[in-house]
Amino acid sequence: MLKIKSLKDKEFGRTIYIVANGPSVLNQDLSFINGGVVIGMNGSPLLEKSLGFVSDYYVVSDARFFSEKKKFECATKGLSDKTIRVFRKELEENDSPEYKNRTVYTKSLGRDGFSFDLNRGFYFGCTTTMLALQLAHYLGGKRIVLFGCDLTYPLSQPRAYREEKPSPIDNFTGVQIKNIRNAYLKLEERGVEFFNASPVSMLRPYLPDWSSQFVL
Known part of the structure; x- marks a missing residue:
């Protein structure tokens, strides 16, 4: 098992791309993000081949994700x-032993907040995106770009990947927006840039738009 402290500032000063699971990522070319540091989450490995990226780090914070064989x-x-896998501590018990040598487990400190020290724990914010954001800062990222955090959950396809048994959509969008907006403010205080790259995200009023700042 990896020690959490081994990740501290491991990617200092770099751009970190977070790939969430909203369907908007299916319409974006993500092949270029391999030039930076990539954090995937939940079902993102199912998208790597088709979208042309590989995750350097992978996070899961909801124990329900382990309940289905495919997931x-x-x-x-x-x-x-x-x-490298970074999981909520509660998942360790049901995790596969053969993968624990490249996994960090970090405990939840509660729902609302932002932790600057994963060795102490993280705030789950009702979305795995929050673990990814706290990891990005712990790694020392100078710029964070968030793809696929749509928070719209259309009935036709709530997530970018197909589910045999769709996970329930929790009615916590307001909590998610609150915590991600708070993360933006906390990161801004420390000189870390944080951009939304989803053109349909509910976060658009609350985060700077990445497409208006950079040209691919």
Whole structure:
């Protein structure tokens, strides 16, 4: 098992791209993000081949994600050999032993907030995106770009990947927006840039738009 402290400032000063699971990512070319540091989450390994990226780090914070065989396989053998896993502590008990040597487990400190020290724990904010954001800062990222955090959950396809048994959509959008907006403010105080790259995200009024700042 990896020590959390081994990740501290490991990617200092770099751009970190977070790939969430909203369907908007299916319409974006993500092949270029391999030039930076990539954090995937939940079902993102199912998208790596088709969208042309590989995750350097992979996070899961909801124990329900392990409840289905396909999703459990996604979080284990579906990952690249180079991917480091960062999971909520409660998932350790049901995790696959053969993958624990490249996994960090961090405990939840509560729902609302932002932790600057994963060694102490993280705030889950009702979205795995929050663990990814706190990891991005702990790694020392100077710029964070968030893809696929749509928070719209259309009935036709709530997530970018197909689910045999769709996970329930929790009615916590307001809590998610509150915590991600708070993360933006906390990161801004420390000189870290944080951009939204989803053109349809509910976060658009609350975060700077990445497409207006940079040209691919």
